[in-house]
Amino acid sequence: MKINQKYIADLLNISRVTVTKALQNHPDIALSTREKVKKVADELGYIPNIVGRSLSTKKTNTIGVIVPKINHSFFSTIIEELYSNAKKVGYNIILMVSFENEEAELDNVKSLLSMNVDGIIIDSVATSQKHKVHKLLNKHNKSFIYLDRKPVSLKNAIGVFFDDENLSYQLAKEIINKGFTKLMFISGNQEISISEQRLNGFNKAVKEAHISVPEEWCLVTKLDKTNAEKDFTTFLENYNNLPEVVICANDSIAIGVYNACEKFDLKIPDDIAVSGFGHVKISSLLNPPLTTVKLNLKKAAEKALENLLLLINNKPITENTLIEGKIIFRESTEKK
Template sequence: MNKEITIYDIAKVVGLSPTTVSRALSNHPRVKENTREKILNTAKNMGYQSNIFASSLRKKRSKSIGVIIPKLNSPFQSSVLAGMEEIATQAGYNLIISQSTESLEKEVSNANTMFNSRVDGLLVSKAGTTDNIEHFAPFFKKQIPVLFFDRVPEDNNCTGVVINNTQAIYDATSHLIKEGCKRIVHVLGNLKINVYSDRLKGYKYALLDHGLAFKEENVITNDLGEESGDRIVEKILKLKPRPDGLLVSNDACAASCLMALKKKKISVPEDIAIVGFNNDLISRMVEPNLSTINYPSYHMGEVAMKNLINHLDDEHQEILQKTNTITLRHELIIRGSSKR
């Protein structure tokens, strides 16, 4: 096994004190530029690796922030992460990212790993099977800030960054009704996830306000993957009378439904009008383009990370305690799939 290179080994090679080498490696202003370059080049050639963990113990800061999300292969979550990364990099923080794969057990394991990795703070979008947040208690006990985004637990004192999902679906449902739709099917994910239960409320409220009856058979809970369209359309076509509006809580799934309807020679929007959710790239790549709810995912990542980092700054220690919910603006974008 190769010997670990230390600052003492580098000091012997360059003929300087270990203190000077240590200062150069941490970019201390008291070290001259030519001396710093000499030390850095020597360290690189010798294969020196800085001991970040030991440094974090001394400083009581790891300069790392943990992120736990349900799925990495999600356009929405990828955009959120991009927003987080931008702000974290500017502030000199690194991200440690993990996915729960919608499993409480995996989320608990991820939280333990983040805690043992001594992250300075934690950002979480909870798994679909997470009913409580007891596994984050070690963070709360040590006053390590935890901020939730998109999927936030109810009845907690943590800051959450969300949109108004109830209002967003209310707007989308109302739009379909104004376009002449009277039999609207709502496709959504697991109703144990409050994001989807809130959207169902918005759908019901819109029907009620426009004098239309709510029918259980017009609510389809399904996997919202891009391959789900054929299964959903088969269910829709069995309904009598046939629905004339389709509201889907995910653009990839909405696009899949659109393609499945076209294969069945059903015209969109003339026969069935469609509205998706998220404003993902795919919504602008299908024909007709999908009407959708713009969910400001990148901005959500920026806002969540800014609030967490501000809390880590000594001047802003009370921010997360004073602000329990940050609600971002959504927007209904009307395109060809629903405009009659």
């Protein structure tokens, strides 16, 4: 026995259209009928056929989401917010993980296209020059939007981003106002927007303050604690001239700096002060607690979904959305 809408319709002696509308909670159908149909559907264990529905409506009511990683409070929070908001408007999320790999991200997109998702939200990988993903989505005329980060060279790519440059500028400016004059910045790969924007903000602040930053104090690493620890360890092994404060492009890099400092018995903030960006959950639990920038992830997820749904419904988005944040000063940048 195949449990489908026709079977439910025959059982209740109503039309299949009535069953369809009742299951979709359509106001054309009386509330009593909707409740009766839903009760029978639940008792029978009816599950909608998404493939069949997509053939008739050209929509699957699914949205693909691609993130660089999930074992990270920043991304897991965004994912949860997207799930929650999508459910409210009748959409399901299909999650893919790129693991910061361009080819994996491309495979993610191919999989989502094969599932005929209605649109895709992409938190781009940390290195992205080839733009295969962007080109493929345009070839398929698929609605998509960037969230949090995008490849720098895609100047006209639309998305929802954090106010990274301004927040980084404000953070560096306030650190300078605390009396720090020897500043180091550790960034990620400059091919990705957050790295470029946060470095730009730092450079603007030190330029305004007429502070000179030695070349070796502008370090580039990957956006994770393991590589940051390794690269900052190398810096400490090779240079005796140390900065007073290390400003990091994200909290993961800052955690790597903490770990490297521990190896060299450098005390934070007595020997070197440290700040991050992103407010991962562990930032307040570090010893000492980390100065960072808290970003409004809830608002970013809401706006990304809202803008994607506009694109899905053929309503153009012509400009980026910038989401605010808040600087949280903690013990890691106390001036001694």
